[in-house]
Amino acid sequence: MRGIAAVFYRDYRQRMTNIAFVFWDMFVPLAYLALFGSGFQQIVAPSFQVGGQSIGYTAFLLPGVLGMITFTVAMNTSWGFFMDKDSGIFYELLTYPITRPQILIGKIGFNVLLSLMGAALTIALGGLVMDVPVRWVTLPATVVVVAVTTAGWFFLFSVLAIRLNRMDSFNTVTSAAYILLMLVSSMFYPVTDMPGWFRAIAWINPMTWQVDALRYTLFGIGASTTVLLESAAFVLFTIVCLAFAASALNRAD
């Protein structure tokens, strides 16, 4: 545990050297919710049917915004590996008496807190200011989903950040992944209303699993069996990505 705590502290100290960066991680998703969400709510309809329930577009989008927060925080955290490579500390870190998974878990630890802060702000904005009908009682489950999914995305992007030598290649791949995973998921629109090919891709997209789980814990929307399966799939995805990232660290030369 001491190894994880030490890496956690290291990442905390590093992230705190650039508060603007942290602020940006929080601000962009909030802006999405405030501007994009309320804008679309005006255009689409005051409410529409999803999974047999009536919901406004702002509420529909809110879980997606939480997804964006976890995704952005994870992407920026894994980008930190390039900073470590630049400063030379990356290889030295591999000689320290901590395991590769401890490095990865410690590194995401502080950033999970950032994700949770961002999620809390977003839910507060939605629930308290924009009249989104948040189920406060299941909030602890939302916290768990945000924490696990931040870690899952981070482990995925870490594989790329460790394996790729060029930062511009990493930025290209992650930006493309960001757009594709967001657009071909249940983030912006109900998957059930989309064409067959879209549904097929969306169902194997971890972003859909994440957003569906968040939508369920926040509003109770969705079939519990499906959400349970999707959540299990995301946990598996997280474990597999952790294993791949640890393996990438083992072959970092």
Next chain:
Amino acid sequence: MSAIVVKDLQKVYRSGAATPVHALNGVSFEAPAGSIFGLLGPNGAGKSTLVKILGTITTPTQGQAAVMGFDVVKQPLEARRRMAVVLQQTAAETLLTVRDNLLIYAYLHGLSGREALRRMEEIVDEFDLRSKLRETVQELSLGTKRRIQVAKIFMLDSPVIILDEATTGMDPLMKRHVMDRLRQEARKGRTVLLTTQVLSEAEELCDTIMILNGGKTLASGTLQDLRKLSKQMFRVNLSVAEAREDLDELLRALGPAELKVEGVTAEMLFLGEEAALLGRLAELARAVTITQFEVRGPNLEEIFVKLVKDA
């Protein structure tokens, strides 16, 4: 007991369709506990690859390596717990202060907050870092960054210290201090493995030296052992009583491999039997009054150059 054991270590780098690179090709050695072991070799000799394998950054293609009895591939964490590594590349948390760099390093090596602070206090004066504790590393010179990197290892008690060209970029005084400190640590029982291209450093510091070239061992042993490999090489320095125009000609007649004459002094390198050399010098003494005379075996640099050239 050997603190570091390396057996038939091989490392092949394969990159797509390119020809595989044999960075290490059957290297073996043992570094006894409490000794200073020097790895020498030109660029690309395989020194850094060896350090990366011992440091568990990369794995060997074949062969074994162990630190304090722990296999670096099968028990990497146990091996890492017993070593402190300074890599060739400057490594520092550039966005953080010097203080954070030192403390975080100690935390990452399992020291408690109080112990980390105590050890930091011990080394900051020694490495002239106190005035820089609150500065972020990115504002510091390369030499200072290197000093922080090396200072960190003295915060730990790990039985093995591995340094890959660690004194590169340091000022001569600090370099001298690090060398003295390494000697002290070895006397306390810590084992030091260092790679260097500064041969005088290795000559002065190392108990055992291994010369690598092209991933292979060219020679290994104490400085005395290595000198025996070049036993037919002698450097002669002499001074004569008065300057002579024909001094250069007289000395050249002795058949030195190298000759440098400056006024009344001359420096020569001879290859061949020692007895024959002394005979020729005796002949010279009949023609010229020699006031000072010194014959010595090759230094490490000369041995190194000869071995690498011969290879």
